[in-house]
């Protein structure tokens with residue numbers, strides 16, 4: 001499902017360079033549920049964005065859902081992400097003027113299409129996470145936990161093979177957060193989906209099958 005080799009990404013500030021990602025080898029098989037852990041600033045978000053095809057590394061091989069995305073143009077990576085990958089961003093990135101249902105449908109627009117069938121799929125997903133009575137609320141009218149659940153529905157609406165999540169339980173009460181995570185992991189298992197989740201919460205990491213420490217992936221200097 002995922003294979004990385006010698007992947008590197010730097011940011012330059014004048015003379016100074018900051019290494020944002022440095023991964024020797026990483027393999028994740030189809031259907032695995034993996035926690036990606038590491039201290040703040042170790043490059044977890046950068047790596048997730050490389051897997052999603054939002055960022056292209058300076059060098060290295062990136063194979064995701066059967067395609068070498070490091071060789072693709074930005075437009076091709078965007079299409080690949082729309083078809084195969086569901087992303088839950090660290091800051092959720094819902095669009096404020098739109099309702100919960102519309103936000104989920106916007107996800108479908110960039111994937112399988114937002115026709116009539118997508119609407120019933122979006123409604124079913126929102127009902128499954130307990131938001132059946134919040135379909136027409138805007139993000140500002142929802143709690144953080146509810147916004148997170150909308151973001152998860154948007155990530156799932158295209159029935160992606162791969163789900164990427166960036167500290168999805170970052171700032172909400174643990175009980176709700178862990179319940180939502182368990183629901184997502186169950187849905188992922190039912191659909192044999194692969195899940196990669198960045199987290200600093202040991203309780204969430206324990207729910208995954210495997211934990212990868214980002215710092216151990218660095219190539220020896």
Ligand SMILES: Nc1ncnc2c1ncn2[C@@H]1O[C@H](COP(=O)(O)OP(=O)(O)O)[C@@H](O)[C@H]1O
Nearest residue numbers: 011018019020039040041042043044045046047
């Ligand atoms: N757009 C950017 N421009 C410059 N530096 C960045 C940018 N994004 C990340 N970095 C730097 O790269 C490193 C890794 O960042 P990040 O992937 O966000 O880490 P994490 O998610 O593990 O906290 C940090 O040192 C950060 O300052």
Ligand SMILES: [Mg+2]
Nearest residue numbers: 044045046090
């Ligand atoms: Mg981060």
